[in-house]
Amino acid sequence: MFIDSHIYLTYSSFEGTVPCIVGSKEMERIKYMDRLQLIKKFRDNDILLCIEPGIDLESNYKILELANQYPDSLFPAIGVHPIRAPQTKWSKRKELLSLADNPSVIAIGELGLDYHYKRLKQHRIRQKMWFAWQLKLAEKSHLPMILHIRLADTDTIKILRHHKNKLNGGVCHCFNKGSDIAKIYRL
Numbered sequence: 001m002f003i004d005s006h007i008y009l010t011y012s013s014f015e016g017t018v019p020c021i022v023g024s025k026e027m028e029r030i031k032y033m034d035r036l037q038l039i040k041k042f043r044d045n046d047i048l049l050c051i052e053p054g055i056d057l058e059s060n061y062k063i064l065e066l067a068n069q070y071p072d073s074l075f076p077a078i079g080v081h082p083i084r085a086p087q088t089k090w091s092k093r094k095e096l097l098s099l100a101d102n103p104s105v106i107a108i109g110e111l112g113l114d115y116h117y118k119r120l121k122q123h124r125i126r127q128k129m130w131f132a133w134q135l136k137l138a139e140k141s142h143l144p145m146i147l148h149i150r151l152a153d154t155d156t157i158k159i160l161r162h163h164k165n166k167l168n169g170g171v172c173h174c175f176n177k178g179s180d181i182a183k184i185y186r187l
């Protein structure tokens with residue numbers, strides 16, 4: 001059995017039908033499938049569960065709605081992506097809290113820091129604020145996390161240290177350092 005820990009089925013590109021490669025390696029062909037057909041296809045290939053993380057406030061609502069339609073296949077994570085953090089109003093925390101309270105939510109994310117794009121110093125401060133706040137949310141809710149970390153290891157480790165022994169694990173992606181740094185992440 002496999003679990004896809006990072007899917008974006010709520011994206012508008014999945015409205016209607018999407019082209020998918022089906023068939024054997026020798027006889028591949030394109031078939032157009034809708035979301036339900038795709039989920040069935042996942043199941044046929046032993047991918048029994050998919051987790052979709054939140055990116056911004058709006059996407060969190062969409063994920064909860066879609067997870068409600070496919071409760072055995074799609075599981076929601078609630079969060080604000082670091083790239084979307086600067087544009088997300090700080091006052092929206094309350095809304096996020098109540099979304100995370102939904103019993104179908106299985107993780108917090110994606111949360112983290114992403115310094116790939118050259119941005120204003122102010123953007124990084126906003127990323128850090130949202131990251132730290134969501135870590136607290138993960139801590140309080142005892143849920144695992146979906147971390148998105150890119151080129152921001154020093155700041156990430158500094159912030160994670162405040163939560164040592166209080167977090168409930170999870171996955172980290174976009175990470176581009178070696179095993180020595182990865183070990184420090186395992187708090």
Ligand SMILES: [Zn+2]
Nearest residue numbers: 110148173174
């Ligand atoms: Zn990501």
